[in-house]
Amino acid sequence: MDIFVIANQKGGVGKTTTTLNLGAAIAKKGKKVLLIDLDPQANLSSGLGFTQQFDKQSWDTDGKAPYKNIYNVLVNSTPIHSVFVTTSTPNLFLVPSHLSLAGAEIEMVNMLSRETLLKKALEDIKNEFDLVIIDCPPSLGLLTINALGASNKLLIPIQCEYFALEGLGQLINTMNLIKGINPTLVLGGVILTMYDSRTKLSSSVVEDVRHFFKESAFETVVPRNVRLSEAPSHGKTIFQYDSKSTGARAYNSLAREFIKKFL
């Protein structure tokens, strides 16, 4: 069972959008996919419509989650089996997150083997899925370290924007450091996101990334597409929201490439 981590400490580069829609596209092609939301912002969980079934007030006021989530897996050793949920896409499953995960990094600091808590937790579902994809928060903190420590392939989304390559050296360094505790981790690929064909800047970023990462960069480039940004507020994948959009076509094509490369 391959475990993929989608990471980039830069915020808003398309980590969550890619986890959600790449995961959904692969699930639609018949693979059993587990998505793990490892971000306290819980954007992946709400984007899949998961948090909508809970009364917002109850989870905003007392700070405690009304559902089991990745926090319980990491901090309370709750088995992943009792935490993952189905989604409205067949074959697509989710380990949800919750704002309370924000405190986990501090609580984990004094825990034994704090870098490998997620790796250990995933042994509970060994080979039960065709693949696992983990969505990280925008930092290189203990949560992202846990995701890197649990995975064998790192996928890096890069936004076709100013400073796109900034910080990537640090991410690659972190990946190499993690090999000390997780020798199986390698760079799986780089995914270009939010490409705008009207700007010169976008194409120059694509050129730079292809030059730097060579064949590690996926052929498919995800365009900037407003439908991709609208879909999560409806709790829908791009395929449920607008299957004919350029965003849906891009994530389908990315999934085809992905399956050919890895599965």
Ligand SMILES: Nc1ncnc2c1ncn2[C@@H]1O[C@H](COP(=O)(O)OP(=O)(O)OP(=O)(O)O)[C@@H](O)[C@H]1O
């Ligand atoms: N290809 C796209 N076209 C248009 N909007 C997009 C695209 N990809 C992502 N977005 C929007 O850009 C914003 C950032 O995307 P996303 O949440 O996926 O990034 P992220 O890297 O997960 O952010 P964070 O670092 O905060 O977790 C979101 O509002 C999302 O809807």
Ligand SMILES: [Mg+2]
């Ligand atoms: Mg995100």
